[in-house]
Each structure stands twice: as C-alpha cells, then as structure tokens.
Amino acid sequence: MGMKLVPVAALLAAVALAGPAFAEPPAVPVLGGDQLASKGLVAPAGVKAPPKTKATSFVIADAGTGQVLAAKNAHGRFLPASTLKALTALSLIPKLDKNLKVRPSRTAVNQEGSAVGLSVKTTYKVDDLFKALMLTSGNDAAMALAEANGGLATTLADMNAEAKRLQANDTVAKTPSGLDKPGQSSSAYDLALIARAGLANPEFRRYVSLKSSRFPAPKGYYEIGNHNKLLWRYKGMVGVKNGWTSKALGSFVGAATRDGHTIIVAIMRHEGYFWEEVEDLLNWGFATRGKATPVGRLVDPLPAQPVTAEVAATATPSAAPPRSAPVLDAAAAAQTGTSRAVGSAVVGVGLLGGLGWLLYGIRRRRARRQALDQ
Known part of the structure; x- marks a missing residue:
C-alpha cells in the first residue's frame, strides 16, 4: 500500500x-537594568526631576554604590571624541612604567587636533605623557603612549579588551586619542563605567585631578593646564575628561566628591557650552542620592581575561563584528x-x-x- x-x-x-x-531568541537583558533601554528620560518618582540638558544622552550615577540615579538614552552609541582617552589611560597605566623614557616618532608628533606639542628631539617620561593626555588632551601624547606600549594595534587590542572587562559593551576603540574614525563608539553608560573604574586607580585619579603641571620642552619646561573647567569652580571636582569634535559634538565624563560620596556624570552629543549643565546634574545627583529608587546600576567589571584574537580584531576597521551567542541553541530551547x-x-x-x-x-x-x- x-x-x-x-x-x-x-x-x-x-x-x-x-x-x-x-x-524568536529570548530577549537579551539590558546591561544595568531594563529601564536603561529607553531613549527618553528615565528618572525616579517622588523626587524633583533632573535638570534639563541639551545633551542627547546622559547618565548620573553614584560611584560608591553603582546606582544609576537618572539617565537619558544611556546605551545610545555615539562618537566619544577625547573622552575615549579615559579608556586609553585606564588600559595603559598598569602596563607602562611611569619612569620609562620615550622619544616620539614623527607620526606621533604630527597627529591632528589637540596637542601638547611633542618634539622628536625631546625624550619624555611616560608620566609626562599621561599628564599631557589627560590635562591638555594631547593626541600626540596618545600616539606616543601607544608606541611605548608596542604599537597602535597592540594598544587598541588592550583598550578593547579593557572595555570588555568593564562590560562597556557599547565601546569600540579605533584610535587611542578619540579622533573620529568609522566604527568607533561609546555611550554615556560606558563612560560612567570607565570613569568609575578609573577613579579606583590612584594613578588615574592623580592625573585627572591635576589642574596644571610643568611639561618638558626641547629647552626647559612650560606649563600645561587641565581643560576641565570644573576643577577650578566646582566644589569637590575630581576630573575626568571632556571632548569635542565637529562630528561627535561635545562630550564629558567627570566626578565630584562631597561628604564622602562621589557622583559621576557622563554626557554625549552636546551642541554647545555644557559646563553649567554638568554642574546642575552633579548638584541634582548629590541632592537625590539615597533618597530615591535608582533606575539602574553600573555593573562591576569581569575578572581579567587574556587578550584574544577576537578582541584584537576590533582594532582594525575591516574586522568582522564579534560573534553573538548561538541563536539556534536559544531558539531550540524555546x-x-x-x-x-x-x-x-x-x-x-x-x-x-x-x-x-x-x-x-x-x-x-x-x-x-x-x-x-x-
């Protein structure tokens, strides 16, 4: 039959x-809490709303507890400009002897954008280069540090590995300086993660807190000053880094400490003068801390992992994106x-x-x- x-x-x-x-694959939890998936303002109930800002994205967080007190488009990915130098410093400070002497190449000296004024005729300590990186936002210093670390590819691999360790998954480093490059990105949430980790490192905290410093010249020294205006005018200001390019617009990540508590503010894509708005956001953070239910949290770093080929590949623009978890396994389970x-x-x-x-x-x-x- x-x-x-x-x-x-x-x-x-x-x-x-x-x-x-x-x-359908199961929904992926939003890092730091589901409320942070919103592109709009997320703020706690029962307290005064956070002050208005022209920034497209921002995060206000308590560095001690990791609580995110308010946010707007926290995971929106944008060009970070020079705020990315915070990741450069955090990645390289543990690797480079601050007394190591470096003579920069012509490639480093001729970097476009903001510069401290390096000379191929002068030898600099790594300590001086970190000051130039974090005070005057020297793109030449960023490249000189990358050269001291074994080269650009090695440094970008280190930066992307450090971002993954911090769970700063919105961040992809394509330059050590933050100069705009296709594929480079970060988020206000990630900048807050990076700043929190940096503040736990005494050397990082020392660099970002300096208002000014003497810097070597071919003949003698000259004075360099920190670009962070709040170090001079906001009580308890610690640092960290501001940035600007015509494509990224204004960005900032910084922290202040009062009465034993530290508040972090990160903003991205601000069209103009943002210093007063940052002050208002910091004031709101100090006034709200401990009085409202947080809208999310800054996650803790993962245990340190060796740099893999997959992480190193993110240093080149032509690299394929990192693989996600196997979707067939998730689909089969559902x-x-x-x-x-x-x-x-x-x-x-x-x-x-x-x-x-x-x-x-x-x-x-x-x-x-x-x-x-x-």
Whole structure:
C-alpha cells in the first residue's frame, strides 16, 4: 500500500496551529537594568526631576554604590571624541612604567587636533605623557603612549579588551586619542563605567585631578593646564575628561566628591557650552542620592581575561563584528515538543525551513539597522 502524501496547504495549517518552527531568541537583558533601554528620560518618582540638558544622552550615577540615579538614552552609541582617552589611560597605566623614557616618532608628533606639542628631539617620561593626555588632551601624547606600549594595534587590542572587562559593551576603540574614525563608539553608560573604574586607580585619579603641571620642552619646561573647567569652580571636582569634535559634538565624563560620596556624570552629543549643565546634574545627583529608587546600576567589571584574537580584531576597521551567542541553541530551547516535530517535517520537505530562515534573517537585519541607527 503506497504512502499517502500530505498536501502542502494542510502542512502549513498544522504548523500555524502548533506554533512557529523557529522560535524568536529570548530577549537579551539590558546591561544595568531594563529601564536603561529607553531613549527618553528615565528618572525616579517622588523626587524633583533632573535638570534639563541639551545633551542627547546622559547618565548620573553614584560611584560608591553603582546606582544609576537618572539617565537619558544611556546605551545610545555615539562618537566619544577625547573622552575615549579615559579608556586609553585606564588600559595603559598598569602596563607602562611611569619612569620609562620615550622619544616620539614623527607620526606621533604630527597627529591632528589637540596637542601638547611633542618634539622628536625631546625624550619624555611616560608620566609626562599621561599628564599631557589627560590635562591638555594631547593626541600626540596618545600616539606616543601607544608606541611605548608596542604599537597602535597592540594598544587598541588592550583598550578593547579593557572595555570588555568593564562590560562597556557599547565601546569600540579605533584610535587611542578619540579622533573620529568609522566604527568607533561609546555611550554615556560606558563612560560612567570607565570613569568609575578609573577613579579606583590612584594613578588615574592623580592625573585627572591635576589642574596644571610643568611639561618638558626641547629647552626647559612650560606649563600645561587641565581643560576641565570644573576643577577650578566646582566644589569637590575630581576630573575626568571632556571632548569635542565637529562630528561627535561635545562630550564629558567627570566626578565630584562631597561628604564622602562621589557622583559621576557622563554626557554625549552636546551642541554647545555644557559646563553649567554638568554642574546642575552633579548638584541634582548629590541632592537625590539615597533618597530615591535608582533606575539602574553600573555593573562591576569581569575578572581579567587574556587578550584574544577576537578582541584584537576590533582594532582594525575591516574586522568582522564579534560573534553573538548561538541563536539556534536559544531558539531550540524555546520550542515545544510539537513545534520541534512539525519543524522537522517542514525541513524535510525543504519549504518552511527556508521560509523560517528567511524571516529570521529579515529580523536580524532589522535589529542590526536599529543598532546602527543609535
């Protein structure tokens, strides 16, 4: 007796009743709390709303507890400009002897943008270069430090590995200076993570807190000053870093300490003069700390891991993006016994399996476009 063929229409109806052959992957939790997925303002109830700012994105956090007190588009990815130098410093301070003497190359000396004024005829201590990096935002100092660390590729691999360790997953470093480059990004949330980790490092804290310092010249020394205006006018200001490019616009991450508590403020994509707004955000943070339910938290760093080829690959613009968790395993786990059986039958006839993958691919492309649009 011959096998009776099941019409395709009947098979389609059976699948529709049983559920999809390929289930949606489970939702990925938002780092720091689901409220931080919002692109709008997220603030606690029962207290005065945070002051207005022209920044596209910001985070106000308690450095001690890690509580995020308020945020706007916390995970929005933007060009970081020179705030990325905070990650450069945090990555290289543990690796470089501050008394190591460095003679910069012409490539370092000729970096575009802000510079401390390095000369190929002068030898500098690493300690001097970190001061130039964090006070005067020297792009020449950033490249000289990268050279002292074994080169640009090594330094970018170190920076991206450090970002992953901090769980600053919105951050991709393509330059040690923060000069705009395709694929480079960070977020207000990540800048707050980086600042919190930096403040726990005594050397990092020393550099960002300096108002001024003497800097070597071919003949003698000259004075350099910190670009962070709040070090002179805001009570308890610690640092950390501000930045600006025509594409990134204004960015800032900084912290202040009062009565034993430290508040971190990070802003990105501000169109103009932001210092007074940062002061207002800091004041709100100190007034609100301990009096309201936080809207999220700054996650703790992961245990240190060796630099892998996958992390190092992020240092080059042509590198493929890091692989995500296997979606098939997640999808299989979400299926019921019925959907597995029907899905297998469909794959056998080669019709619905292809349709399922087509729909899945469309969803993936849409998700990627949405991520790029942030």
